[in-house]
Amino acid sequence: MVGDPADQAREAVVEAALARLGLDAKVRLLAGQDMWTLPALPEIGLASLVMSDGPIGVRGVRWTADDPSVALPSPTALAAGWDPELARRAGVLLAQEARRKGVHVLLAPTVNLHRSPLGGRHFEAYSEDPYLTGRIGAGYVSGVQSGGVGTTVKHFVANDAETERLTVNNLVAERTLRELYLAPFEAIVEHARPWGVMTAYNTVNGTTMTEHHHLVEEVLRGEWGFDGVNVSDWTAARSTADAIEGGLDIAMPGPVTVYGEALARAVRAGEVAEARVDAAVRNVLRLAARVGILAGAEPVVAEPPRPVDGQALAREIARRSFVLLRNEARAERPALPLRPGTVALTGAAARDARVLGGGSATVFPPRIVSPLDALTAALPEGTLTYTVGADPSTELATGEPGLDLRAVCRDAAGRVLGARGAPGGQIQWTGSDLPDGVTHDTLHTVELTGTFTPRESGTHTFGIRGLGAFTLTVDGTTHYDDVQRPTGGDPFAAFFNAPVPRAEAELTEGEPVEVSLTHVVRHPADGPLKNVIFAVAHQDPRRDPDELIAEAARAARDADTAVVVVATTERVESEGFDRTDLRLPGRQDDLVRAVAAANPNTVVVVNSGSPVELPWREEVAAVLLSWFPGQEGGAALADVLTGAYEPGGRLPTTWGSLTDAPVTRVVPENGELAYTEGVFIGHRAWEKAGRTPSYPFGHGLGYTDWTYESLHVADTTVTVRLRNTGERAGREVVQVYLAPSLPDPDRPARWLAGFAGAEAEPGESVEVTVDIPLRAFEIWAEKRWVVVKGSYEIQVGRSIGDRRLAATINV
Numbered sequence: 001m002v003g004d005p006a007d008q009a010r011e012a013v014v015e016a017a018l019a020r021l022g023l024d025a026k027v028r029l030l031a032g033q034d035m036w037t038l039p040a041l042p043e044i045g046l047a048s049l050v051m052s053d054g055p056i057g058v059r060g061v062r063w064t065a066d067d068p069s070v071a072l073p074s075p076t077a078l079a080a081g082w083d084p085e086l087a088r089r090a091g092v093l094l095a096q097e098a099r100r101k102g103v104h105v106l107l108a109p110t111v112n113l114h115r116s117p118l119g120g121r122h123f124e125a126y127s128e129d130p131y132l133t134g135r136i137g138a139g140y141v142s143g144v145q146s147g148g149v150g151t152t153v154k155h156f157v158a159n160d161a162e163t164e165r166l167t168v169n170n171l172v173a174e175r176t177l178r179e180l181y182l183a184p185f186e187a188i189v190e191h192a193r194p195w196g197v198m199t200a201y202n203t204v205n206g207t208t209m210t211e212h213h214h215l216v217e218e219v220l221r222g223e224w225g226f227d228g229v230n231v232s233d234w235t236a237a238r239s240t241a242d243a244i245e246g247g248l249d250i251a252m253p254g255p256v257t258v259y260g261e262a263l264a265r266a267v268r269a270g271e272v273a274e275a276r277v278d279a280a281v282r283n284v285l286r287l288a289a290r291v292g293i294l295a296g297a298e299p300v301v302a303e304p305p306r307p308v309d310g311q312a313l314a315r316e317i318a319r320r321s322f323v324l325l326r327n328e329a330r331a332e333r334p335a336l337p338l339r340p341g342t343v344a345l346t347g348a349a350a351r352d353a354r355v356l357g358g359g360s361a362t363v364f365p366p367r368i369v370s371p372l373d374a375l376t377a378a379l380p381e382g383t384l385t386y387t388v389g390a391d392p393s394t395e396l397a398t399g400e401p402g403l404d405l406r407a408v409c410r411d412a413a414g415r416v417l418g419a420r421g422a423p424g425g426q427i428q429w430t431g432s433d434l435p436d437g438v439t440h441d442t443l444h445t446v447e448l449t450g451t452f453t454p455r456e457s458g459t460h461t462f463g464i465r466g467l468g469a470f471t472l473t474v475d476g477t478t479h480y481d482d483v484q485r486p487t488g489g490d491p492f493a494a495f496f497n498a499p500v501p502r503a504e505a506e507l508t509e510g511e512p513v514e515v516s517l518t519h520v521v522r523h524p525a526d527g528p529l530k531n532v533i534f535a536v537a538h539q540d541p542r543r544d545p546d547e548l549i550a551e552a553a554r555a556a557r558d559a560d561t562a563v564v565v566v567a568t569t570e571r572v573e574s575e576g577f578d579r580t581d582l583r584l585p586g587r588q589d590d591l592v593r594a595v596a597a598a599n600p601n602t603v604v605v606v607n608s609g610s611p612v613e614l615p616w617r618e619e620v621a622a623v624l625l626s627w628f629p630g631q632e633g634g635a636a637l638a639d640v641l642t643g644a645y646e647p648g649g650r651l652p653t654t655w656g657s658l659t660d661a662p663v664t665r666v667v668p669e670n671g672e673l674a675y676t677e678g679v680f681i682g683h684r685a686w687e688k689a690g691r692t693p694s695y696p697f698g699h700g701l702g703y704t705d706w707t708y709e710s711l712h713v714a715d716t717t718v719t720v721r722l723r724n725t726g727e728r729a730g731r732e733v734v735q736v737y738l739a740p741s742l743p744d745p746d747r748p749a750r751w752l753a754g755f756a757g758a759e760a761e762p763g764e765s766v767e768v769t770v771d772i773p774l775r776a777f778e779i780w781a782e783k784r785w786v787v788v789k790g791s792y793e794i795q796v797g798r799s800i801g802d803r804r805l806a807a808t809i810n811v
Contacts, residue, residue, distance in 0.1 A: 006298065010289040013297040017044040017285055018278060026281045027263040032254030035234075035431025035529070036061045038284070045295020046288055051152075051231070051252070052101065054108030055124060055140075056356055056630065057363035058094055060101035063428035064364065065399070066421035070097055070310035070631065071356055071365035074609045075110060077321035077627035079126035080649035080700075082733045082755055084139030090317060091143020093308040098149040104291040105150040105196060107231075111137045111184040114610065114653045115160040115681050116663045120578040123357040123609020123628055127652035128682030129697065130180050131752045131776075134187030141192035148301030150291055152231055153188050155200035157181050157215060161666035161673070162578045166236075169203040171674040177204075178780035179679050182215075186224055195228040195287055199248060201236045207246075210237045216247035229287045235529070241271050249280040253431060253529060311632060318636030320648035323625040324701040325655075326617060330601045335621035337643025337703065338603075341560030345375060346389035346552040346595060347588070349567035349607045352401070356628050357609050359575025364399075364424075365631035371565055371605070374634035378642055385559065389552035390545060390591035392584065393569045396463040396499040396537035399424035403536060405450035405515065409435055412444040422448055425517070425536035430529075440530045446519050448536055451512040458541025460507045462515070465499040466534025469520035472502050475513040479503030498571060499537030545587045549594045557598040563641070564595050564620075567607035578666045582613045582658045592616045605637065611655045614694060625649065643703065650700035650733045650799065654683050656693030662686060683800050684748035698752075698799030704730035708804035709765065711796055716772040720796050720805065724760035732758045736770045737800060738777070741791035741808065747779065750795060777811050787811065 021029075025041055033039040033048070040048040053059050057069040070093065072078070078087055098106055110121075114128035126133045141151045158170045158181045172181065188194055199209040199216065209215070210232045220226045230249045237243050237251035240258045244266075251257040266272040285294060292299030327334045353370040356362060372386055407422040418435035425448055434443070452474075454460055464470050464484060472480040480502035487497070507513060517536045523529075556562035566588040572579060583589070596602040596619045603622040606612065607629070617623055624647060626637055639645045658664060662685035663677050680688045683697035704726025712719040720734050734757070739750035754770035777792070778785045791810050797803035 006300070010286065010297045013294060014282060014285040014289055017046065017294060018282055020044050021281065023264055023267060023274065023277070026277050027260055029284055030250055030263065030277070030280050031257040031260035032250070032252040034255065035253040035433070035531070038250070046285070047293035049105065049284075049288055049291070049293060050103050051105040051107055052098065052103040053360050054094060054106045055110055056361060057365070058097040058101055058103055058106060059363050060103055061431070062433050063430055064420070064422065065424045065426065067364070068366040069101070069363040070314060071363050072314050073318045073321050073630040073633070074123045074357060074628035075126050076123050076609050076652060077629060077649070078140070078317060079132060079136045079652035080321040080323055080625075080627065081317065082132070082650050082652070083320070083757055084135045086317060086320060087136045087139030088143035088146075089308070089313060091140045091145075092147055092305050093310050093313050095144045095147020095149040096304065096308055097310070098144075099147065099304060103149065104293060105152060105287070106144055107152050107154065107198060109137050109140045109151065110154055111188065112155060112158075112160050113181060113184070113681065115675070116666050117582055117611045117658065117661050118579045118664060118666045119160060119610070120162045120573060121357070121359065121575050122653075123573050124359075124361050124575070128654060129652065129752050130183035132652055132755075133184040137184055138188045138192040141188055141194045145192070145195060146301065147304050148291060148299055150195035150287055152196035152198040153185055153194045154198035155233055156185060156197045156209060156220070157200065158204050158675075159200035159202050162576055163666050164668050164671065166201045167203070167671060168668045169206060169672045171205060171672055173675070173678060174783075175780045176675055176678050180681065182219070185220070189220070189224045189226050195290055196231060197226070197228065198231050198233055199236065201233050208238060210248045211239060211242040211246035213246045221247065227283070227286065229283045240266050244272055244276050244280060249283045314630045315632035315636045315639070318626070318629040318633050319639050319645050321627055321629070322636070322640050322647035323649035323651055323699070324647040325623040325625060325695050325699065326620070327622045327701050330621050335561070335601055335603050336624070336641065338561055338641050342383050342385070342558070343375070343379060344385050344387070344552075344555040344559035344562045344599070345372060345565070346387045346555065346562070346591065347565035347567070348388050348391040348393070350386065350565035351388070353634055354567050354569070354607055354628060355630050355633050357573050357575075358570035361575070368631050369634035371634045371637050374638035375641070378638040385555050387552040387555050388548055389564065389595070390549055390587040392567050392586040392588055393539075393571070394586060395571060396461060396501055396539045397570075398426050398465055398499060398535040398537050400538040402453045402455060403450070403515070403538065404453070405448045405536065407435070408447045408449060409438045409443055410445045410447070411442050417442055427532055427534050429532040431531070440523065443521050443532070446521060446532060448515075448517045450515060452515045452538070453512045454507040454509055456540060457507065457509045460505050460541060461501050461539040462503040462505065463499045463501040463537040464517065464534065465497065465537050466519065468522060468534070470534070471516075471518040473514070473516040474503050474505045475507075477505070499535070501539070549587060549591050552591060553594040553598040556595040556602065559599060560601065562595045562599040562602040563605065564592050564602060565605045565607055566592065568609070568612060573609050582611060584612050589615060593619060596620045603641070611653060613657050614655070617694060646703040646728070646730055647700070648702070648731055650698050651695060654686055654693045654697045655695040656686070656691070660691045660693065662689040662691065680748065684751065687749045696799050696801035698733070698735050699801065700733070700799070702730045702732070704728050704762070706730075706732045706798070708796065711794070711805035711807050713794055713807045713809055716774075716809070718754065718770045718772060718794055718796065719767060720770070721765055721767045722758060723765040724762055727762055729759070729761050732798070734758055734768050734770070735797060735799065736772065737795040737797075737803065738772065739793045739795055740788070741793055750800065751776070752800075
C-alpha cells in the first residue's frame, strides 16, 4: 500500500532510520517500555510512541477520574446508527481527544462478531453481521486516522467470547473464517487502510494468534496488502521466536516481554534471522512516520481537522442510536413521543445511569447526564416524579456519588512521596502512571482518604475491589485489616473481579463521614506488569424489593405516563467473563410488570449494551433501547422521549430469548471451542433454525411512516424510491438483502448486501442508491473466492423481517 509520493518519501526516511540502528536498539523498539509506550530512540530522531485504549473514548496513559475523557456511546450503539459517516465523525472526535492527551495510537475499534448473545464483551463490538461491522469499522478507522492518529483494528481474529479467553483454542473452518470473522478486517484494510491491528489472546485451529504466520503474514499482509503494525493484546505474546516468525511486531506491555533482550539473544543464537527483526522494526518506524514522531518524515496529517464539540456529538450519536422496538397506540395515539401530562419515572438506572461497559473500555467522562436530571430539566416543573423501583445491582459499586477522596502515597517508613486526586475512590495506575515524585521502587502504601456524604439515611455497606493487603476505616472504625486473595488466572482480575463487602455503617443523609482505605503495594518479582489497581466500593441502604416495586406502581397509577428504566450491571456485561443468561438482573422484570399493570401507558427504556430478554414486551406501550449511551445519554433520552428528535437506530444484532437463540455455546470443552454452526450466526442462524426472535436484525421504528414505492435494479446497482407518509420529518434506513432463488443448505436464506440512509420531510419522496459489492455473490471454496452464479432475489425493506420490495437478477 506504500504507493503515492508522500508514502514513498516516508518510506525513504524509514529505511534510512532502520539502517542506523543496531540489533539492541531494534529489539528495544519492539517491546513496550511500560504499560502504554515504546521507547524513544533519540539517535534517529524517534520520539516515544504512546498507545491508549478506546473505543468510546481516549483514556490516555492516566486511568483516573482527575484526567477525564469524552465518553461516546458504546460500539453497539454506534452500529445501531447504520451510518458509516456518523462512525467517521466519531473517529474524528476521538483523534482530537487522542492528540489532546498525547496519544499516537488508539487501541480500537473492536470488530469481532456477536457470535452468541452470551458474549460478555459484545457491547464493545458492533454487530452479528460481518458486512455491517466492516462498514461501520471502516468509517471509524477513517475518521480517527484523518486526525493523524493510528488505529489497531482488533482482536485479530475469532476473539468472540471471554471464557478462557487467554488460552481457548477456537476451531473454525476456513470458509467460516473467511466469510464471517475475517470479513470485517478485510473490508477495513481495503477501504480504510488502518495503520495497525491487534492480535488476540486466543488460539485459532491450534496456533495462538500472536504466532499465526498463516493468518497474519499470508492472509493479512500477503493477500490483503496490510502494511501497518501488528501489536499483541496485552500479555498475549508467549514465545520469542514463534511470535516474530508469526508476524508479531510489538509485544506489549513492558518492560518484561518476550521481545527486547530475549529477542536479541535469539538472533545472536541463530534462532531468529535479523531480517525478521528488521521487518518488524520497519513496520513500527512506518507507523511512527505516519503519526509524525520520526524526524525527517512528514506526518500523514499535517493539519488536524476542525475542532469537534464532543458533548454535542456524544448527544447526537446517542439519540441516533436509540432503537424504538415497540410504540403502540394507547388512547388513539402512540405512547411516544410523550403526551402532555404527568410522568412517573422509575428505575435505579434512571438516577445512576450506566453509560459504558466494564473493562478496558472504561473511561472517566467529565460529566454524566442521567435520565432523571435530563427529564427534570426538559419537562414542565412539577410534572415528573421519581422512584427507585428496583435496583439491578446486588453488589457494591465503584465510582459512587458522594465519595470525595484523594490518594496519598507513602514509602516503607511512612513518609509521604506524593498525592493525586481520586474523587470516586478508584486507583488504576498502570505502568509508569504514578503521582509526581512516586516510583514503584519507593512506593509502599497508597491511602485513599477523604469523605463520603450519603444521599439517604440507613445502613451503608463499604467494600474493596482489588488484591492484596488492605485496611478499611469508616467513620473512625477499622472494619477490615487483612488480605484479599486472587481467585483466577486473569492478569487483570484486580480490575474485573467483583468488589467484596467489608464494612457496614449507620449513616445520616447529608452528613459526611471520614473514609480511609490503605493498600500495601507488592509487585510479583516475576510479573510482567507493575500496576496499582484497587477501589473503595459502596452500596446504599437496601430496602425491601417488594416495597420499592409497590411504591413505583402507586406512582405510575397516578401519572399520565410511566417511564421505567431497566439496565444491566458491570457484573453482567464486562470484559473478562461471559454471560450465563439474558435476563435483566434483580427484580427489574417484576418492576416492569407491576408498573404496566398500574398504567397501560408504560414506556420501558432498556439500558444495556447487548441483547436482554424482554418477557413483558407485549404488556407495555413502548420499548426503547438506549444501549450504553455515553456521557450525554440522559440528555439524548430526553430529546427522544419528548419528541425533539426521533430515535434513529436499527438493530445491529437480533434480539430474542436464550431458549430460542441458535448459537449459545461459549464455554470451551478441554480448552477447545468448536464453531460447529459454521456460517450460521445471528440472523442467518435464526432463519436456518426456523425460529422467530423477539425483534429481528435491522428492526427499528421512528416517529413517522414510510412507503416503499419502487425498486429498480441495473446490473448490481439498486435504486429505491420511498415516501415519508407521516406527519413529521424523519430518517429511514433502507436495507438490501440478497437471497438465492434456489435454496442451498450451505448458504443462508438471505444476507445483508447493502444499506443507505434516507431523509425526507412529510409527504416528500426520496431516492437512494445502493451498490451491491461483488463479494455478496461469492463464497470461499477451494482456497479462493468463487462467484456463485444463478438467480438471486434482491429484497429491500426496513429489516430482515420486514421486506417491502423485491426484484430478480441473474449473475
